[in-house]
Each structure stands twice: as C-alpha cells, then as structure tokens.
Amino acid sequence: MILVTGADGFIGERLCNELHKRGHSVRGALWQSAPLPDGCESIVVGDISGDADWSAVLCDVDVVIHLAARVHVMEDGADDPLAEFRKVNVVGTERLARSAAASGVKRIVFMSSVKVNGEGRQTPYTENDTPAPSSPYGITKYEAENVLRKVTTETGLQSVIIRAPLVYGPRVKANFLELADYVYKKIPLPLASVNNSRSFISLTNLCDFIAKCVVRENAANETFLVSDNRDLSTPALMNMIAKAFGRKRALLFPFPAGMLTMAGRILGLNEQVSRVIGSFSVDCAKARNMLQWMPPSSVEEELEKFVSWYTTRFV
Numbered sequence: 001m002i003l004v005t006g007a008d009g010f011i012g013e014r015l016c017n018e019l020h021k022r023g024h025s026v027r028g029a030l031w032q033s034a035p036l037p038d039g040c041e042s043i044v045v046g047d048i049s050g051d052a053d054w055s056a057v058l059c060d061v062d063v064v065i066h067l068a069a070r071v072h073v074m075e076d077g078a079d080d081p082l083a084e085f086r087k088v089n090v091v092g093t094e095r096l097a098r099s100a101a102a103s104g105v106k107r108i109v110f111m112s113s114v115k116v117n118g119e120g121r122q123t124p125y126t127e128n129d130t131p132a133p134s135s136p137y138g139i140t141k142y143e144a145e146n147v148l149r150k151v152t153t154e155t156g157l158q159s160v161i162i163r164a165p166l167v168y169g170p171r172v173k174a175n176f177l178e179l180a181d182y183v184y185k186k187i188p189l190p191l192a193s194v195n196n197s198r199s200f201i202s203l204t205n206l207c208d209f210i211a212k213c214v215v216r217e218n219a220a221n222e223t224f225l226v227s228d229n230r231d232l233s234t235p236a237l238m239n240m241i242a243k244a245f246g247r248k249r250a251l252l253f254p255f256p257a258g259m260l261t262m263a264g265r266i267l268g269l270n271e272q273v274s275r276v277i278g279s280f281s282v283d284c285a286k287a288r289n290m291l292q293w294m295p296p297s298s299v300e301e302e303l304e305k306f307v308s309w310y311t312t313r314f315v
Contacts, residue, residue: 001025003061006068008034016040018207049087054099063214064100064108082136089140094147101155109160109213116142120280127223158220160213169203170309183241183250190255194234199227199281202302205295225282228295244307
C-alpha cells in the first residue's frame with residue numbers, strides 16, 4: 001500500500017491515478033473530503049501540522065509519498081510567515097516520518113523543491129551544491145529534508161528527497177498559467193531579447209520519476225534534482241506554447257533585459273521580473289545515471305496536453 005499526502009492536489013491527483021494504473025494499492029490522505037481517481041482509497045486527515053494523528057492512516061502502508069505542504073505565496077498575510085511554514089513543512093513532516101517509522105513503513109518519498117538550492121544562477125544546480133534557500137518556503141523545505149535525514153539515521157526508515165523545479169500540466173496555476181494567458185490573448189511583451197535558461201518538469205514526467213523512486217532500491221536515502229532534461233529560455237517557452245495553440249509564435253518584442261531588471265526594482269517587482277528573465281536550471285544527471293531515468297514524454301507533447309486542457313477550461 002502506498003500513502004499519498006496531498007492526494008487531491010495538482011500533483012497528487014495525477015500521481016494517485018498513475019500509481020493505481022501501475023498496479024499499486026493507493027491511499028490518499030486529504031485535508032478535507034474530495035474525490036480521488038477510481039480505485040484509490042481516501043482518508044481525511046485535516047491539518048497536517050504537528051498535531052496530526054497518522055496512526056490509522058498508516059495501517060498496512062509500505063511507502064509514503066509526502067506531497068502536502070504549505071506552499072510559496074507572493075503576499076503572505078501571516079504575522080510570522082516562517083513560523084507558519086514550519087508548522088506544516090517541518091514539524092508536520094517530522095511527525096509523519098516518525099509515525100511512519102513506528103508503523104513499519106519502509107520508505108518515505110518527500111517532495112522538496114529546487115528553492116532549497118537557491119533562487120537561481122547562471123549555471124545549473126546539482127545535488128552537490130551547498131543549499132542556499134532564502135524564502136520561508138525554501139528554508140522550511142530544507143529544514144524538512146534535514147529532519148528526514150535525522151529520522152532515517154535514528155530509525156532506519158528510508159527516505160528519498162526530490163527537488164523539482166516549476167511543474168506544469170493540466171490544472172497548473174500561478175506563473176505558468178499566466179504566461180499561457182499572455183500568449184493566448186496575444187498580449188505583446190518586451191521579452192524577445194531575454195536569453196535565460198530555465199528548467200521545468202511536466203506533471204507526466206514528475207509522476208513517472210516519483211513512481212520509480214517508490215520501487216528502485218538504490219534510490220534509498222538519496223536526493224535527486226529532476227527536470228524535463230531540456231532547459232528553455234522564456235521566449236522559447238512562450239513560442240512553444242504559441243505553437244501548441246496553433247500559432248507561429250508569441251507576440252514578443254525586443255527590449256534590453258537590464259532595463260527590465262531596473263524597472264522591476266523601481267516598481268518593487270524584483271521577484272516577478274526575476275522569474276521571467278532570470279536563469280534557474282538544474283542538472284538531472286544523477287537521476288539519469290543512478291536510476292536510468294529519462295523523461296518519458298517530450299515538452300511538445302506535454303504542452304499540447306496543457307493547451308488542450310486550457311482551451312477546454314478557459315476558451
């Protein structure tokens with residue numbers, strides 16, 4: 001039996017379906033009642049902070065895939081955002097891991113983030129780089145990783161840590177959906193001169209990698225950076241989205257990237273501008289070499305799936 005936390009989320013729902021198709025028995029842990037794919041058991045656990053009781057949920061479970069988390073938000077209204085992130089992402093993760101170990105669970109697969117590595121740079125990140133998180137989300141994901149390593153040492157529970165970049169696919173929200181909106185609505189943007197490099201991973205490819213981490217013995221107690229294995233500039237991504245919409249290209253015009261950066265500083269939009277014009281890539285050679293993993297689906301195929309969903313939902 002595999003337990004998936006956050007089973008009704010963007011990644012969780014698709015993952016539960018994929019695991020079930022591969023012949024696994026799947027149980028989804030939910031914050032509140034929600035439908036799951038046919039054949040998947042669901043249990044409502046409520047708040048997954050340090051007060052959660054996992055004993056009944058973990059009965060007969062062999063592997064836990066921990067997706068549920070307090071995620072990054074642009075404008076956090078909490079008085080102490082870091083403390084609120086820690087309640088769920090660190091304290092909640094430790095309680096789940098220790099409960100899993102006590103219940104005889106063999107392995108926990110933890111969805112971390114490349115935000116643990118940092119906020120981007122010109123060269124790709126690797127698993128050997130010194131972590132440098134700066135946001136409450138990245139800091140608490142790193143702290144959760146360390147908690148898991150401690151539990152692993154103390155109990156023998158195996159852990160697999162996955163640091164993923166931006167995940168896209170049907171039902172995606174936030175930045176990726178916003179880019180698609182600009183392309184579909186033919187809004188001109190001053191991005192033609194941007195020459196950055198960013199890593200992404202499709203929902204299909206991420207779920208395939210997670211499924212591999214469930215069964216591969218040599219994944220135990222390892223950390224992996226994963227991506228589609230094809231980095232793209234922002235203009236290249238937008239042009240590929242445009243082609244998936246059946247157009248020649250996105251409506252982009254040249255403008256000096258340095259002036260975009262300056263404008264971001266003046267307008268207080270540093271983070272937003274950096275996500276569009278900055279580089280943020282990962283080297284997934286370890287996943288390829290150690291687990292013999294290659295993304296099963298191409299970027300073009302995945303963008304076509306995304307656009308098909310988008311046109312059904314928004315057009």
